Amino acid sequence: MICSAVFYLFLYGGAASIAQNYLHYRGWVPAREWLSAGRLWLKSLCAMGAVLFFLWIFFILLSKKVSYLLTIIKGIEKMDAREMDFSIPEEGNDELAELAACINRLACSQRELRFREQSLRDERERFIRSMSHDIRNPLAAILARSEYMRERETWSEEEIRAYIDSVCSRAGQIRELTDRLLNTNVRKLTHIENGRFLMEQMASEWEASLEEHFLCQLSLDACRNFEWTVDPGELQRIFDNLMTNIERYGNENCPVSLEIKTGADSLCITQENVISKNAVPETESRGLGIAAIRQIAELYQGSITINRTPELFHIEIVLKGLVIL
Numbered sequence: 001m002i003c004s005a006v007f008y009l010f011l012y013g014g015a016a017s018i019a020q021n022y023l024h025y026r027g028w029v030p031a032r033e034w035l036s037a038g039r040l041w042l043k044s045l046c047a048m049g050a051v052l053f054f055l056w057i058f059f060i061l062l063s064k065k066v067s068y069l070l071t072i073i074k075g076i077e078k079m080d081a082r083e084m085d086f087s088i089p090e091e092g093n094d095e096l097a098e099l100a101a102c103i104n105r106l107a108c109s110q111r112e113l114r115f116r117e118q119s120l121r122d123e124r125e126r127f128i129r130s131m132s133h134d135i136r137n138p139l140a141a142i143l144a145r146s147e148y149m150r151e152r153e154t155w156s157e158e159e160i161r162a163y164i165d166s167v168c169s170r171a172g173q174i175r176e177l178t179d180r181l182l183n184t185n186v187r188k189l190t191h192i193e194n195g196r197f198l199m200e201q202m203a204s205e206w207e208a209s210l211e212e213h214f215l216c217q218l219s220l221d222a223c224r225n226f227e228w229t230v231d232p233g234e235l236q237r238i239f240d241n242l243m244t245n246i247e248r249y250g251n252e253n254c255p256v257s258l259e260i261k262t263g264a265d266s267l268c269i270t271q272e273n274v275i276s277k278n279a280v281p282e283t284e285s286r287g288l289g290i291a292a293i294r295q296i297a298e299l300y301q302g303s304i305t306i307n308r309t310p311e312l313f314h315i316e317i318v319l320k321g322l323v324i325l
Contacts, residue, residue: 189230192230196223199223200220210256216255219259250275256273257270270316302319
């Protein structure tokens with residue numbers, strides 16, 4: 001309104017000055033009645049011009065606000081359609097700018113929530129696939145042992161007992177793995193006072209499972225006795241995946257080596273085998289086994305290192321948290 005009033009005074013003053021100079025130039029002296037009528041007519045024109053100027057300024061400012069409001073509405077429509085990959089420019093310092101900032105914060109929080117939800121779904125899927133893969137290992141061992149026993153016509157009582165013990169042990173592993181599959185937070189941590197004896201047991205089972213088809217070279221010379229708080233089931237999963245890797249990809253005509261040694265506060269498990277030329281191409285199952293070993297190693301602040309060539313496969317697993325005796 002102030003701008004319109006100033007514009008009106010400018011128009012009226014300018015027009016009156018121009019008219020007065022024009023009459024003076026022509027030498028005309030209008031009558032008083034004509035002069036009053038002319039001034040009234042001039043004021044009306046200037047007032048109309050000021051109104052038009054005000055409307056023009058008003059519509060320019062309003063069009064910016066309307067355009068900004070439409071931008072905000074489009075952002076709200078994208079949120080309603082669950083499309084959160086947008087950002088509304090925050091222009092000015094008024095209520096619309098505050099509304100745009102609130103919408104941007106809400107969209108950002110929704111994006112973060114979606115990312116976390118997707119990460120949890122992916123992690124859950126990886127866990128299920130890993131556990132399903134690990135469940136197949138003891139199940140495959142039971143089936144292989146059962147097939148072997150079925151093909152034999154006679155067997156001794158000692159062999160029957162060994163078979164029953166093996167089936168019970170593998171069935172217990174399957175039950176434990178399925179329990180973990182139903183409840184991902186279950187870990188049966190146990191304080192082991194004689195860690196070397198536990199490693200000897202694990203290595204002996206590893207050798208017994210492979211010695212029928214492979215020449216096994218086992219070394220625990222550098223493994224000192226230690227104490228450790230560990231979940232034996234997780235260690236068993238590591239050895240099961242190592243055995244499965246050899247059974248699927250190892251060359252039966254070449255030796256397979258397993259070395260277990262201790263460091264200052266760590267346990268290092270190293271396995272090496274020659275890859276069979278007739279082995280099936282590397283599949284997703286192998287990736288799941290390696291991923292399962294890596295996941296378990298990370299639970300003990302450890303790591304795995306893999307060196308693979310077309311002829312040789314070498315894996316080193318480091319687990320920490322030991323107390324050397």
